[in-house]
Each structure stands twice: as structure tokens, then as C-alpha cells.
Amino acid sequence: MLFSSITFLYYFLPLVLILYFSVPKKLKNWVLLFSSLIFYGWGEPKYILLMALSIVVHYILGILIERHSETKKAKFWLIFSVCFSLGLLGYFKYANFFIRNINEVTGLSISLLSIALPVGISFYTFQILSYTIDVYRKETKAQKNIVHLATYVVLFPQLIAGPIVRYVDIAAALESRSHSLEKWRYGLRRFIFGLGKKVLLANSLGEVCEIFKKTEQSAVLFYWIYAIAFSLQIYFDFSGYSDMAIGLGKIFGFEFLENFNYPYISRSISEFWRRWHMSLGTWFRDYLYIPLGGNRVKKSRWILNIVVVWMLTGLWHGAAWNFVIWGMLFALLLMIEKLWIGKAMGKLPKFISHIYVLFFVIISFVIFDAATMAEAVERIGSMLGIGRIKVTDIQSLYYLRSYGVILILSIIGCTPLPKLCIERIRRIKWADRIMVILEPIICIVMLLTITAYLVDASFNPFLYFRF
Amino acid sequence: MGEKIKNTVIVLSIGLIWCILALFCWIKPSDEISISERRKLEQLPEFKLQTLLSGKFMTGFEEYAQDQFPHRFMLRKLKAYTRFYAFAQKDNNNIYIEGDYAAKLEYPLNEKSILSAADKFRYLYEKYMKDQKGNIYLSIVPDKGYYLASQNGYPSMDYEQLFNILKNHMEFAEYIDISDVLELEDYYYTDIHWRQEKLMKVAEKIASALGISEELSGNYEAIEADVPFYGVYYGQSALPLEHEKLYYLINDIINDCRVYNVETDKTSPVYDTMKLHDKDPYDVFLSGASPLLIVDNPNAAKEKELIVFRDSFGSSLIPLLLEGYSKVTLVDIRYITSDYLGEFVTFDNQDVLFLYSTPVLNSSAVLK
Numbered sequence: 001m002l003f004s005s006i007t008f009l010y011y012f013l014p015l016v017l018i019l020y021f022s023v024p025k026k027l028k029n030w031v032l033l034f035s036s037l038i039f040y041g042w043g044e045p046k047y048i049l050l051m052a053l054s055i056v057v058h059y060i061l062g063i064l065i066e067r068h069s070e071t072k073k074a075k076f077w078l079i080f081s082v083c084f085s086l087g088l089l090g091y092f093k094y095a096n097f098f099i100r101n102i103n104e105v106t107g108l109s110i111s112l113l114s115i116a117l118p119v120g121i122s123f124y125t126f127q128i129l130s131y132t133i134d135v136y137r138k139e140t141k142a143q144k145n146i147v148h149l150a151t152y153v154v155l156f157p158q159l160i161a162g163p164i165v166r167y168v169d170i171a172a173a174l175e176s177r178s179h180s181l182e183k184w185r186y187g188l189r190r191f192i193f194g195l196g197k198k199v200l201l202a203n204s205l206g207e208v209c210e211i212f213k214k215t216e217q218s219a220v221l222f223y224w225i226y227a228i229a230f231s232l233q234i235y236f237d238f239s240g241y242s243d244m245a246i247g248l249g250k251i252f253g254f255e256f257l258e259n260f261n262y263p264y265i266s267r268s269i270s271e272f273w274r275r276w277h278m279s280l281g282t283w284f285r286d287y288l289y290i291p292l293g294g295n296r297v298k299k300s301r302w303i304l305n306i307v308v309v310w311m312l313t314g315l316w317h318g319a320a321w322n323f324v325i326w327g328m329l330f331a332l333l334l335m336i337e338k339l340w341i342g343k344a345m346g347k348l349p350k351f352i353s354h355i356y357v358l359f360f361v362i363i364s365f366v367i368f369d370a371a372t373m374a375e376a377v378e379r380i381g382s383m384l385g386i387g388r389i390k391v392t393d394i395q396s397l398y399y400l401r402s403y404g405v406i407l408i409l410s411i412i413g414c415t416p417l418p419k420l421c422i423e424r425i426r427r428i429k430w431a432d433r434i435m436v437i438l439e440p441i442i443c444i445v446m447l448l449t450i451t452a453y454l455v456d457a458s459f460n461p462f463l464y465f466r467f
Numbered sequence: 468m469g470e471k472i473k474n475t476v477i478v479l480s481i482g483l484i485w486c487i488l489a490l491f492c493w494i495k496p497s498d499e500i501s502i503s504e505r506r507k508l509e510q511l512p513e514f515k516l517q518t519l520l521s522g523k524f525m526t527g528f529e530e531y532a533q534d535q536f537p538h539r540f541m542l543r544k545l546k547a548y549t550r551f552y553a554f555a556q557k558d559n560n561n562i563y564i565e566g567d568y569a570a571k572l573e574y575p576l577n578e579k580s581i582l583s584a585a586d587k588f589r590y591l592y593e594k595y596m597k598d599q600k601g602n603i604y605l606s607i608v609p610d611k612g613y614y615l616a617s618q619n620g621y622p623s624m625d626y627e628q629l630f631n632i633l634k635n636h637m638e639f640a641e642y643i644d645i646s647d648v649l650e651l652e653d654y655y656y657t658d659i660h661w662r663q664e665k666l667m668k669v670a671e672k673i674a675s676a677l678g679i680s681e682e683l684s685g686n687y688e689a690i691e692a693d694v695p696f697y698g699v700y701y702g703q704s705a706l707p708l709e710h711e712k713l714y715y716l717i718n719d720i721i722n723d724c725r726v727y728n729v730e731t732d733k734t735s736p737v738y739d740t741m742k743l744h745d746k747d748p749y750d751v752f753l754s755g756a757s758p759l760l761i762v763d764n765p766n767a768a769k770e771k772e773l774i775v776f777r778d779s780f781g782s783s784l785i786p787l788l789l790e791g792y793s794k795v796t797l798v799d800i801r802y803i804t805s806d807y808l809g810e811f812v813t814f815d816n817q818d819v820l821f822l823y824s825t826p827v828l829n830s831s832a833v834l835k
Binding site: 184188192451457 | 470471474475477478480482484486488489492493519522525529532533536539542543544545546547549553554557560574575617620621622705
């Protein structure tokens with residue numbers, strides 16, 4: 001089920017909220033578990049069993065790892081947990097990728113498996129892994145109540161598109177959590193603004209990207225409009241989803257960590273990755289990069305560590321070579337920054353370092369969105385004016401005019417400017433009073449406008465659902 | 468104001484609106500059709516284990532929830548206003564407004580589709596007409612965008628390329644260019660179609676090519692429909708466009724003609740005025756979409772027959788050519804498979820006219 005659907009907003013969510021706040025505390029996790037299973041099963045009924053299997057296996061593994069703590073058995077069960085989780089992920093997400101590559105290299109014609117990717121599998125696999133690894137590391141205790149563990153895994157606000165919530169971060173809240181009007185207010189506001197980012201901005205930007213892809217001949221301008229629009233779309237799509245997840249989590253008494261922190265204002269690629277999809281970045285840092293030795297190793301080993309981490313980051317996003325290249329581009333840029341230009345960049349005028357980051361991030365997302373590497377190369381080449389291609393044409397100018405305001409609003413929305421303005425207004429006493437009246441009005445108008453867009457919608461995918 | 472009160476006021480006001488909207492969704496009886504969108508609305512899907520496990524129930528429910536949302540048209544208007552006025556976008560659902568005209572962005576040119584249409588027409592020619600002596604003609608109806616889009620900065624398909632592809636792939640047909648006798652004013656403001664009362668020049672040009680100019684009297688009385696006409700773009704754009712007037716042209720010959728609908732086995736007049744009160748008043752012309760119609764003209768000067776392969780644009784033009792023929796057969800291969808046509812139509816040296824509009828040619832997958 002999509003957050004940005006009438007079914008979720010006006011059927012599922014109100015019913016779940018009514019039920020959740022009507023039952024006594026000890027039944028709240030049952031309500032969340034049951035509703036989360038419906039939420040997941042709504043789109044993927046058959047994969048509920050796969051998820052249930054994963055939960056039961058890791059529930060047992062968690063207990064076994066804890067019971068045999070500091071023995072070889074604990075390590076064995078941990079390795080079993082990693083293999084089991086990654087085995088499932090590998091089968092459903094990467095099997096066909098490997099078969100295709102084997103066929104290409106060897107000339108064989110092994111048949112592809114006819115399997116669909118279970119929605120959100122990359123997210124919940126990483127969440128489950130964080131649980132067993134943290135139990136092994138004794139950073140948390142094994143969960144004895146399977147309902148609590150299942151609730152953690154299937155919790156619908158963050159189930160299918162993150163943020164990747166670590167068990168240790170919400171372990172206490174799973175046992176006991178508080179609810180308040182303050183949390184409701186924050187949660188509602190965050191959810192509606194996240195929904196607005198998704199429906200009003202990301203979907204509109206997505207339209208122009210789709211139009212571009214359907215166009216056979218484009219001008220340089222249209223390539224840039226597409227590249228910028230897609231970079232903005234993926235940000236608003238994903239950060240909007242994270243906002244909705246965090247907002248809903250708050251209403252249900254959970255505190256999910258932030259996933260985005262204005263990544264497009266970064267002045268270096270390393271800063272960009274400290275601000276973009278933070279839950280994935282920290283997951284790879286804590287469960288892969290640091291165990292590999294991090295940067296406290298020889299330079300050659302450190303380079304290998306970076307390459308491994310970023311190749312896997314790329315592959316996590318999708319089973320295709322363009323995602324691997326996308327990850328490797330960031331590995332290369334991070335190495336260049338660390339080894340050669342990092343210090344010099346600090347002395348550069350701000351706008352130059354911003355342009356450097358934005359240029360490479362935009363190029364990276366062109367690679368990310370391409371169906372093949374050849375397509376990515378063609379698009380990047382055309383952006384740079386390579387080939388006999390017009391600079392502008394009637395079509396590119398039309399879409400620039402038609403989506404200009406959305407692009408400008410989106411660019412402003414990527415910066416902390418709106419938040420700073422609101423904070424400044426709130427410091428004025430009388431303005432703050434007005435804001436109390438304005439806040440619900442803005443939220444209601446946004447909700448109605450979003451509903452209007454959904455009622456008349458034809459374009460509403462969540463980009464991160466495919467991961 | 469204390470924080471607690473602020474929180475209570477804000478949460479209650481948002482929550483109340485949300486609850487009211489949700490409650491309306493739950494209790495509102497389902498509507499059958501959307502008049503403005505001219506389509507049936509999705510109904511609550513059947514709840515069965517089979518549909519549940521296959522996911523069909525969920526897909527159906529999503530569509531139902533979207534279609535049956537209370538005040539759907541008002542919300543669609545809100546979206547259109549937001550796009551046009553808040554975000555300064557140039558179109559909504561691909562409909563743009565230029566001056567008084569609402570038009571659809573018909574672009575880019577889908578060459579594969581045009582070639583596919585040409586192949587389909589060639590197939591018909593080779594199967595039914597190759598060994599006949601009748602003359603074969605082709606005429607293409609440009610959509611409104613031909614006169615409106617590029618002149619005003621909107622992207623449009625390469626019309627010349629479209630015309631050339633068809634001309635080159637249909638060398639068996641004589642091409643009648645009507646683009647030079649049409650202008651923007653010949654189209655409805657809010658609809659895709661052309662106005663019948665403005666088609667005299669088009670009718671004359673086609674009649675001249677068909678060799679029936681002399682039979683055409685050109686004397687018609689324009690009858691104003693007694694209902695306001697809201698074209699298809701009114702509903703699609705969801706903007707408050709003004710209604711317009713619909714006229715149909717009559718004379719004694721047209722009045723005496725009878726239209727036999729092969730599919731329904733019913734006979735009706737050329738103008739089915741009952742249709743003026745249906746969801747699309749344009750259906751007044753030859754009763755709207757039908758796979759196969761046979762028009763008999765008892766007052767024809769000569770025993771001459773015409774077969775027209777056509778889309779909805781033909782419905783308003785063909786009545787103006789009736790004087791030249793004793794029998795006109797109208798075939799719409801969007802609704803009848805070309806292979807079965809021989810079971811219903813005898814090709815016997817009649818004149819044949821392929822009359823298709825650019826939007827249909829550019830999405831020719833609909834041709835069977």
C-alpha cells in the first residue's frame with residue numbers, strides 16, 4: 001500500500017489510529033503488527049509468508065546468539081543469520097542479474113527465474129541484520145517476545161522505503177512508549193509535509209522526467225531539465241517518504257532517526273553522503289566499513305574497503321551495472337577528496353564547491369536512472385552538448401516554462417531556507433500566535449490539495465520501492 | 468496561549484477535517500458514472516479469497532477509492548487550479564488552454580503508430596479492394612493543435628511527416644489534402660472535434676475529389692441543439708470552461724436518409740437528437756461510435772456507393788456528402804476487426820475513402 005493513496009489516507013490510516021488508540025497498552029503492538037501485515041499484504045499477499053519466515057528464523061537466531069554469547073556457536077549462528085538474510089535478498093534481487101551476466105560472459109543461455117522482487121526486501125533485510133549483529137555485539141538484548149520483534153520488522157511506517165531503523169534505536173519503545181498531543185501535532189505536520197513533498201513536488205517532477213524519456217529527439221536544455229528534475233524528484237520522493245515515516249512513527253510513539261539533512265547544500269561529496277540517506281550510510285559504516293578496518297589500515301586496504309562498500313551500496317540500490325557504476329563513481333570521488341583535493345576544497349569559494357557537488361550528484365543520478373550504461377553515456381554526452389544536438393527547441397522551452405515554478409520551488413525546498421524563515425517568524429511573539437492559526441490551515445489546505453492530486457492521479461510511483 | 472492548548476487546537480482541527488473526509492468516503496453511496504469525464508466509475512470490487520490472494524481486490528479497491536471520492540469533480544478542479552495558477556503549469560492532464568480554445572498536447576509523432584496504421588489500411592486494400600475498380604481516397608483530419616500548438620509555443624507533432632508517411636505508404640489511394648481548407652475556428656472550443664456547420668469547404672474539396680460536386684446542393688439549415696455543449700476537454704481539463712453551442716445541418720435529403728446500425732440491428736435518422744441529452748452531445752451525428760453503419764439515401768440522383776473507413780470526425784462530415792451517394796457504408800475498425808469485415812460488407816466497385824484524424828493515427832493500436 002502506498003502512503004500517497006486514497007486507500008491509505010482515508011481508509012487504512014484512520015481505522016488503524018482509531019483501533020490503536022482504543023486498545024490498552026499491552027495490545028498496541030498487536031494492532032501495529034496486524035495492521036502492518038495488512039499494509040504489506042495489500043500489495044504483496046504472497047510475500048507475507050516470506051517475511052513471517054524471516055521473522056521466526058531471526059527470533060530464534062537472536063536467542064541462540066545471546067545464549068551462546070562469546071562462543072564459537074554465537075559466531076556460527078550470526079553467520080547463519082547473515083547468510084540466511086543475504087541469501088533471500090540475493091535470490092530475490094540478484095539471481096537474475098547474475099544469470100544474465102553469466103550468460104553474457106559464457107555464452108550460455110540459462111533461463112531467468114520468474115520471480116518478482118518483494119517490496120522493501122532490501123530495507124527489512126538490513127533491519128533484521130542490524131538486530132542479530134547487535135545482539136552478537138551485545139549492544140542489545142535478544143527480544144524474547146516474538147510480537148515485539150515482528151512489530152519491529154514489519155512496522156508499516158518504515159517498512160517498505162525506510163529509513164532503515166535499527167533495532168537498538170527502538171528496542172525500548174517496542175516495550176513501552178508514550179503518546180502525547182505534542183507528538184501528534186509534530187507527527188501530523190511532518191506526515192502532511194512529507195506527503196506534500198511526494199505528491200505535489202516529486203510526482204510533478206517525475207512527470208517531466210517521463211515526458212523526457214518518451215521523447216525521441218531532445219535538445220541540450222531538455223537533458224538538463226530532466227537531469228535536474230530527476231535529482232530533485234528522487235530527493236523529494238525519498239525524503240518525503242522518510243518524513244511521512246518519521247511523522248507516523250512519532251504519532252505511534254516511536255522516534256525514528258532522521259534520514260536526510262539538506263544533502264544538496266553540501267560542499268563536498270563526503271558531506272553529501274553524511275546528509276543523504278543517512279540510515280543507509282551509517283548502516284554500511286557500522287556493519288561493513290568499520291568491521292573491514294575502516295580507514296585505520298594501510299592505504300591500499302583502505303582503498304579496497306571504500307571500493308567494496310560503495311560497490312555494495314550501488315548494488316543495494318539495484319541489480320544492474322549502472323547502480324554499480326553509480327556507487328563506484330562515489331567511491332572514486334570520495335577517494336579523490338580524501339587523498340588529494342579535500343583540504344584545497346575547504347579554501348575554495350562556497351559556490352564553486354556547491355557547483356562541484358551538484359554537478360557530480362546530478363551526473364550520478366543520470367547514471368542511476370538510466371536503463372543501461374549506454375543510455376547513461378548518451379544522456380551525459382548530450383548534457384555536455386556532444387553530438388549534433390540543438391541547444392533548445394520548442395519542446396524544451398515549453399517544459400521549462402511549464403515546470404519552471406515547480407523547479408524553483410523544489411530548489412528552494414532543498415535548502416534550509418523555508419525552515420529558517422519559519423523559525424525566524426516564530427521568534428516574533430505576535431507572529432507565533434498567527435502561526436498557531438495558520439499551521440492547521442496550511443496543513444488542511446495541503447491535505448485537500450494532495451487529495452485532489454491523488455483523486456486525479458495517473459503518476460504516483462515511489463522510486464525507493466524498487467530497492 | 469499555553470503549548471497544551473496550542474497542540475489541542477491544531478491536532479483537533481486537522482484531525483476533525485481528516486475524520487470528516489474519511490467518514491464521507493466510507494458512507495458515500497457509489498456513483499455509476501462521471502458525467503464530466505464521460506466514463507463509468509469503478510465500483511467496489513467483489514471480496515473473495517481468490518481476488519484477495521491474486522491482489523485483484525486490492526487493485527480494484529484502490530481504483531474504487533479514487534473514483535468514488537466525495538466531490539471528485541470539485542477536487543479535480545482544485546488540482547487543475549493548483550497546476551495552472553499556483554504552479555503556473557501550462558497544461559493539466561495534457562490539456563492546455565490557449566485563448567478560448569482547450570486542446571490536447573498531441574505529440575510527439577509516433578512514427579511506428581503511423582506506419583502501423585498504414586499497414587492496416589494496406590491490409591484492408593489488399594484483402595478487399597485490390598481487385599475492385601472503385602476509386603480509393605485518403606484524407607487526414609488534422610487535430611486542433613495543427614492550427615494552435617506550435618504557433619503559440621506548445622510542442623506539437625511533425626504533421627508534415629505524418630502526412631508524408633501515409634501518402635508514401637498508401638500509394639494505392641488518392642490523397643485529398645484538407646489541411647488548407649480548415650482553420651482553428653472550424654473546431655469546437657472545448658472539444659476535440661470539428662464543427663459541422665464550418666465544414667462546407669472541407670466537404671466541397673472532398674466531394675470534388677470524389678467527383679460528386681455537382682450533386683451537392685450546399686443548402687442546409689443549421690439547427691441549434693437545445694442543450695449547452697461541454698466538450699471532452701471540459702471534463703479532462705477540470706477547468707470551468709464556458710459551454711458552447713452545437714449545430715447540426717439538415718436538408719430534405721438528409722432528413723429522408725435512414726441509418727442502419729448493423730451491430731444493434733436498428734434504424735435511425737442521420738441525427739439522433741436523443742443523444743444530445745446523453746453524456747456526449749456530439750453523438751448526435753450518426754448516433755456516435757458504431758462499428759458499422761449503412762446510410763441509405765432514397766433521393767440520390769445516381770446509384771453510387773461509398774465506403775468510408777473513419778473515426779468520430781467522419782460522423783459529422785459524412786452527412787454533408789450524402790447527397791452524392793445512394794448508399795454510404797461507414798466502417799470504424801476501432802470496433803470491428805478488419806478480418807471479419809467481409810462478412811458484413813460486400814466490396815463491389817464502390818468508392819472508398821479512408822478518413823482518419825491525426826490523434827487516432829498517432830495511437831493506431833486501437834485499429835483492429
